[in-house]
Amino acid sequence: MPLEILLVLVIGGILAITALLHLSGRSRVRELTQQTARSEWMRHAPDDVIVDVTIAHDMRSALVRTEAGIGLLWSFGADTVARHLQDFDRINHPEGFRIRFHDFGTPNALVRLDEFERPHWQNLMDTA
């Protein structure tokens, strides 16, 4: 196949599918509840025993306290990603905290917190 036709097909195809998915509402981010945060954490870390779950007001992050320590669960598109807070940096961000994981495949997560949540989350993370 001529290269120019292949390029048009590939670029045009990606753009068309992207537009279709976005315009049909497939860019919505997963919202967490107490129940879904618990079930999602257990999906990621089935050996854990959850003590309690704190969900951010925007419902996109949850701090999960387990018997093995504390962890962060956050919305990742329509799904979630979870990490135990063991090797991380917490960086202040105008909207809350940015958590850096020192992991090339999971570089960071933005946790959006209001002024009331921020000290509480900071306190919980400091106990990690």
Add this chain to the structure above:
Amino acid sequence: MTDQLSFPDAVQWAVPFFIAAILVEFLWIAVKGKGGRYETRDAVTSLVMGAGNIASGFLLGFIAYGFFMWLWQITPLDLGTSIPVIILCFVLDDLRYYWVHRFGHRIRWVWASHVNHHSSQHYNLTTALRQTWTYTFTFMMVVRAPLILLGFHPAMVLFVGGLNLIYQFWIHTEAIGKMPRWFEAVMNTPSHHRAHHGRNARYLDCNYAGVFIIWDKIFGTFVPEQENDRVDYGLVHNIGTFNPLRVAFHEWVGIWRDATQPGLSPRERLAYCFAPPGYSHDGSRQNSEQIKARHLARHPEDRGTPGFEQFEAKSHNTKAKQA
């Protein structure tokens, strides 16, 4: 001996079909309200990975092709290009695919290339296109050497390899439940391949087939999809990025960081490169056998069921020895 032989690049010619099929699958899911999920950034990442795979073929394909042509120069055999020879080549190349794919899950160096294909938590036709950019660096082209030395022309071997990849495109869907029993018995199907993409303990390291599922049945790696254990797609430790560069290279970076940390023996450094994924020198990580064993500790009722048969055999052996 035939040096100049031309076969079409089947994968490139299939690109319009890929795009059309993705649109059809998406519309099917949208209309029916079942049969899979689509998410914009996940799908775009998969599509960009697919485009990058084609680009890497343009940039690095000459290395494998040069190696194959060198083999073709030294082999005294030439089986020609008759239809039966092409069919035989297709079947043997599928056997080659089974082993390369199995190595891809059991040797971290090869997993570093293949992991990106499993990095989506979705399973739809775009996932099929989430392909590696770094296959050349695995050196798995050597597994094709026997085919060429047996007298299959390199162009034919690459052609049937392309057909193999095209076959595997349509099985990346939840829109198709089960195919007829005879088809499920012989061919790789959406059901068999869904199980392969599962991160559930039961489905780890199973169903490596490309076209014919018989290889898994012959070599003992077949696990049928279970109605009572819905497949959870993705990686044991799902990554948190849609950035294609990070998706393509994250495991290579992980190997580098693990193997170059201070205080390791040369054996431990090599194990970080070539042992099965999940190896760690200090026992801080779990490989697939350990994940299965932990699962059975939580769910002993699963012992001996598909995906956990090896533990049943071990417990029988232990009981026999004790007796």
